[in-house]
Each structure stands twice: as structure tokens, then as C-alpha cells.
Amino acid sequence: MDAMSTPAWDPAQYLRHAGHRARPFVDLLARVPDLPSATPAVADLGCGPGNVTAVLADRWPTAHITGYDNSPAMLDRALTEHEGPTPGGGRLDFSYADVRTWAPPQPYDLIVSNATLQWVPGHLERFGDWIxxxxxxxxxxxxxxxNFSAPSHQLMRELAHSARFKDRLADVLRHDDAVLSPQTYLEQLTSLGCEADVWETTYVHLLTGEDPVLDWVKGTGLRPVLTALADDPAARDAFLAEYRAALREAYPATAHGTPFPFRRIFAVARKEA
Incomplete structure (x- = not known):
């Protein structure tokens, strides 16, 4: 979504690790209770290319699901591959929206967001309107x-603030306060009158291929850097070369692949019936 700078998204790059990226969403949905309507209205904030939005139709076949995103490239992919009636009698739609200002245009049974709110400064203050x-x-x-304190992000920020790159990159990356603690989310959601379930999990993804951690972050966290340096291929390539070397040291390959620990925070908040 949006950060200090607006990154240009590449759906194909993002989807290169689609299986690993989708698993937390499936785990999140497993904890969502029954919805109040037989034909639920569902909003997916930050739907990206729509591949996990489509998973919602598997869980709630009759639902009318709308995916929202502010990336034209992501929305184009979602519209092309996923929009339309679903096998269970529901429907998938996609629409442009900026999550920083989006307000529900109708009552929803479920508002869900997968790996998006870290791009939305002040997202905690939006919870009241959404609930x-x-x-x-x-x-x-x-x-x-x-995982903003993980080597993948620390090394990226250190390099962006180095003498060579700080003039171009010092203000484009998110910091370690891009997300809040599980306790903070729990307090906010319960103060809004919800029954909340908040937890965290560290996945250890076993990535394969050459420089797989770099390939992963090229689809997400590195997008602001790639966008900022898009007009300077020499600087972009120099950044990637130095960052690649640092990632190889931080995440050494094994005989079976490259282990990539990835912590995620989850929250499910049910509004009082």
C-alpha cells in the first residue's frame, strides 16, 4: 500500500512466492468465527493481485467480496484473473481505494486485511471507522x-542510510514502528468493544533458488527502494549488489534451501452481536 514514498508494484514478482505469502492468510481465516449473514458482504483491504482474495470465496461461497487496492498494476491482475461470479453463487469484485482514507460504504460482515497495514501510517486510528x-x-x-527487526530489513535500512545512498533513500523505507505490538493491537480492539484474539507466529520458510531472500523482498519490502532508484539503473544495481552480498551472509544457504524466519502478527476482532 502506501508508505513514505509510493512504491511501484510488480504483481509477477510478488507472486513468485505466492504459496509462502498465502499461508498466513489461510491461518488467519481459520480463526474467523461464523459471519452474521447467510450471504456475507466482505471487504479485503489491500487485495494485491487477488490471489488470496479468491480464497475468501472458498470459505464463504455465497459471499459478495470486494477487494480494494491502490496499485493499478495489482488491480489489473486481480480484475483479469479473479473478478466475476464464484462457483458457490457469490461474486468477486475489485476496486481502487486508499486504505489510509477508506471508509466502509455499506455494512460488512467481514473486513479483512492481509499484509497491508504495515504500509499505512497511523492504521491503528482507522480501526474505529472500520469496526x-x-x-x-x-x-x-x-x-x-x-519482522522489521530481522536482518532482511535492518540491512536494507542500514544500506539506505549509508553515505552513498542516504540522499536518495533515507526517507523512503518504513521503520521498525511500521507495525505495533500484539498487546497494543489487543488493547485497541478491546477498547472498541470487540472480543479480540491476537497472536504471533514465526514461520521458517525454506526458500530455493539463487538469492531467494533478495527475490522475496524484491516483491515487497524493497519496492520503495526500487521505485526511488528506477531512474538511475547504475545506483539501483550497486544497491542490489551490496544488499545481495549482505543477505547471503545473514541467510546462508543449506543443502536443502535457504531458511528464512518470518514473524507475523495476527488479530481477529468480533464486534458485539
Whole structure:
């Protein structure tokens, strides 16, 4: 979504690790309780290319699901591959929206967000409007990466603030306060009158291929850097070369692949019926 700078998204790059990226969303949905309507209205904030939005139709076949995103490239992919009627009698739609200002245009049974809110400064303050837009007994559920202190992000920020790159990159990356603690999310959601379930999990993804951690972050966290340096290929390539070397040292390959620990924070908040 949006950060200090607006990154240009590449759906194909993002989807290169689609299986690993989708698993937390499936784990999140497993904890969502029954929805109040037989034909639920569902909003997916930050739907990206729509591949995990489509998973919602597997869980709630009759639902009318709308995916929202602010990336034209991501929306084009979602519209092309996923929009339309679903086998269970529901429907998938996609629409442009900026999550920083989006407000529910109708009552929803479920508002869900997968790995998006870390791009939305001040997202905690948006929870009240979103929960107000739920039907009684509806649910707000999200997951965000909690790995901003991991080497993948620390090394990226250190290099962006180095003498060579700080003039171009010092202000483009998110910091370690891009997401809040599980306790903070729990306090905010319960103060809004919800029954909340908040937890964290560290996945250890076994990545394969050459420089797989770099390939992963090229689809997400590195997007602001790639966008900022898009007009300077020499600087972009120099950044990538130095960052690649640092990642190889931080995440050494094994005979079976490259282990990539990835912490995520989850929250499921049910509005009072």
C-alpha cells in the first residue's frame, strides 16, 4: 500500500512466492468465527493481485467480496484473473481505494486485511471507522509482518542510510514502528468493544533458488527502494549488489534451501452481536 514514498508494484514478482505469502492468510481465516449473514458482504483491504482474495470465496461461497487496492498494476491482475461470479453463487469484485482514507460504504460482515497495514501510517486510528462499518456480530481480521527487526530489513535500512545512498533513500523505507505490538493491537480492539484474539507466529520458510531472500523482498519490502532508484539503473544495481552480498551472509544457504524466519502478527476482532 502506501508508505513514505509510493512504491511501484510488480504483481509477477510478488507472486513468485505466492504459496509462502498465502499461508498466513489461510491461518488467519481459520480463526474467523461464523459471519452474521447467510450471504456475507466482505471487504479485503489491500487485495494485491487477488490471489488470496479468491480464497475468501472458498470459505464463504455465497459471499459478495470486494477487494480494494491502490496499485493499478495489482488491480489489473486481480480484475483479469479473479473478478466475476464464484462457483458457490457469490461474486468477486475489485476496486481502487486508499486504505489510509477508506471508509466502509455499506455494512460488512467481514473486513479483512492481509499484509497491508504495515504500509499505512497511523492504521491503528482507522480501526474505529472500520469496526463501526461492521454488522453486529461481524469481524475485523488482519495479519501484518512483524519482522522489521530481522536482518532482511535492518540491512536494507542500514544500506539506505549509508553515505552513498542516504540522499536518495533515507526517507523512503518504513521503520521498525511500521507495525505495533500484539498487546497494543489487543488493547485497541478491546477498547472498541470487540472480543479480540491476537497472536504471533514465526514461520521458517525454506526458500530455493539463487538469492531467494533478495527475490522475496524484491516483491515487497524493497519496492520503495526500487521505485526511488528506477531512474538511475547504475545506483539501483550497486544497491542490489551490496544488499545481495549482505543477505547471503545473514541467510546462508543449506543443502536443502535457504531458511528464512518470518514473524507475523495476527488479530481477529468480533464486534458485539
Amino acid at each position: 463501526a462499518g461492521l454488522r453486529p456480530g461481524g469481524t475485523f481480521a488482519f495479519q501484518v509482518p512483524g
